[in-house]
Amino acid sequence: MDPADYDAWYDTPRGRWVGDAEFDLASRLLDAKPGDSLLDVGCGTGWFTRRLAGMKLQATGLDPDPDWLAYARAHSDRAIRWVEGDARRLPFPDSSFDHVLSIAALCFVEDERQAVAEIVRVARRRFVIGWLNRTSLLYREKGRGGGSGAYRSARWHTAAELRAFFAGLPVRDLKLRSAIYLPSGTKLARGIEKFVPSVLPLGGMLLVAGEKIS
Numbered sequence: 001m002d003p004a005d006y007d008a009w010y011d012t013p014r015g016r017w018v019g020d021a022e023f024d025l026a027s028r029l030l031d032a033k034p035g036d037s038l039l040d041v042g043c044g045t046g047w048f049t050r051r052l053a054g055m056k057l058q059a060t061g062l063d064p065d066p067d068w069l070a071y072a073r074a075h076s077d078r079a080i081r082w083v084e085g086d087a088r089r090l091p092f093p094d095s096s097f098d099h100v101l102s103i104a105a106l107c108f109v110e111d112e113r114q115a116v117a118e119i120v121r122v123a124r125r126r127f128v129i130g131w132l133n134r135t136s137l138l139y140r141e142k143g144r145g146g147g148s149g150a151y152r153s154a155r156w157h158t159a160a161e162l163r164a165f166f167a168g169l170p171v172r173d174l175k176l177r178s179a180i181y182l183p184s185g186t187k188l189a190r191g192i193e194k195f196v197p198s199v200l201p202l203g204g205m206l207l208v209a210g211e212k213i214s
């Protein structure tokens, strides 16, 4: 997929709603303060990275795709650092970033467990990782049969599968939260979404947040 087309989706009414809902939930769970450092793993075009940098975080975006990184670099201010790399072997020392975020990226990575271990390794304080939820209406619409568009060849998980990725890692206070329950994004769907508690693990996006034990 072309990075400009992908990023333009965030400017459509539905894309803006999905992005905002995921961003609001992820940033609440990260609980970052101005001046904190943050790594966005699988940053793609940098939509989340840019917004987090806008909250005065020292942001770094990492992605293996040079074209997507070039798009991200060209559409952001110079304070953001962009690094080409792979989630399975993050090119940073242990505990390098106060916070690590990853949204809808590990579902495209072979050996997600290794990528989760790497995210925990480079985090100093908190991490938030967002996955596609197999127990959701979004999966029924976009995931079945191999998926389509930006969802093509993504893996979709259950909450139990996600919890299992963290077994044996130095983490505590794991929380599972969800968003995008009614993926049509109509006015009614958006209205209903406001009243659904994010602890209900049935939204299209499942986020696992936690704290690193150092």
Ligand SMILES: C[S@@+](CC[C@H](N)C(=O)[O-])C[C@H]1O[C@@H](n2cnc3c(N)ncnc32)[C@H](O)[C@@H]1O
Residues within 6 Å of the ligand: 041, 042, 043, 044, 045, 046, 047, 048, 062, 063, 064, 065, 068, 085, 086, 087, 088, 102, 103, 104, 105, 106, 108, 109, 110, 150
């Ligand atoms: C659907 S995009 C998500 C981009 C961005 N996080 C967002 O939510 O807008 C998936 C991203 O995962 C990246 N990705 C694929 N394999 C990866 C790997 N091994 N390590 C890190 N990122 C990877 C892709 O290059 C792509 O940018």
